[in-house]
Amino acid sequence: MAMTMNGEVQLAASRESVWAKLNDPEVLKACIPGCEELEKTDDGGFRAVAKMKVGPVSARFRGKVMLSDLDPPNGYKISGEGEGGVAGFAKGGAAVKLSEKDGGTLLSYDVEAQIGGKLAQLGQRLINGAAKKLADEFFANFAKAVQG
Numbered sequence: 001m002a003m004t005m006n007g008e009v010q011l012a013a014s015r016e017s018v019w020a021k022l023n024d025p026e027v028l029k030a031c032i033p034g035c036e037e038l039e040k041t042d043d044g045g046f047r048a049v050a051k052m053k054v055g056p057v058s059a060r061f062r063g064k065v066m067l068s069d070l071d072p073p074n075g076y077k078i079s080g081e082g083e084g085g086v087a088g089f090a091k092g093g094a095a096v097k098l099s100e101k102d103g104g105t106l107l108s109y110d111v112e113a114q115i116g117g118k119l120a121q122l123g124q125r126l127i128n129g130a131a132k133k134l135a136d137e138f139f140a141n142f143a144k145a146v147q148g
Contacts, residue, residue, distance in 0.1 A: 001120040005131055008108040009139045013146045015098045018105045019073035021146050022096065031141035033134050036060075048082070054130040055122050059087030074098055088117020111135070 011018055021027045025046060029038035037049040045066040052061060063082025070076045079093035092113025099106050115127065 001116070001124065001127065002112070002114050003124070003128055003131060004110070004112050005128070005135060006108070006110040007135065007139075008106055009143060010101065010104060010106055011143055011146050012104045015073040015100060015105045018098055018107060018146055021142070022076075022098075023067075027142075027145050031138050031145055033137045033141075048080070050082070052084070052134075054119060055126050057087050057118050057122060059084035059119075061087075061090065063090075084117070084119070086118060088115060088119040090115045090119070107139075109135075 025038050025040050028046075029035050032038065032048075032050060034051045034053075035048065036051060037047070039047055041047050041064070043066070045064055047064055049060060049062050052059060061082035061084040063080055065078060065080035068077045068079065075095065075097040077093060077095050079091075081089065081091035083089050090113060092111060094109050094111040097108045099108070111131075113131070119127065
């Protein structure tokens with residue numbers, strides 16, 4: 001099952017500050033809902049463990065995340081994949097762009113993802129709703145982290 005999502009969030013901080021926090025594993029770990037572990041790997045990416053619940057399916061996903069097309073402080077592409085055992089798998093990526101707006105920074109994102117296994121059987125509406133909720137939670141947490 002494939003899904004796409006996009007959005008933007010206005011942050012009251014400079015692009016440089018937002019960029020630094022987008023690349024800080026401690027900040028990201030604190031902002032990602034359900035994240036239990038997040039550490040930088042030698043190849044410039046991250047290794048992650050996150051516990052997620054979507055509808056009746058609950059799983060601990062283990063995966064890796066890579067950053068590419070780095071253009072500091074304007075944006076990057078982030079891609080990753082995770083295994084959740086019997087719950088299934090998720091893989092995908094996002095283009096993240098930072099631009100100056102209204103004395104702060106506008107963060108825009110475009111996400112594309114695929115899921116399989118039990119998760120994919122839950123139905124598009126439930127999955128899209130859960131994905132939107134996770135994204136909203138992440139960006140609310142990230143906005144707090146960035147704004148101090």
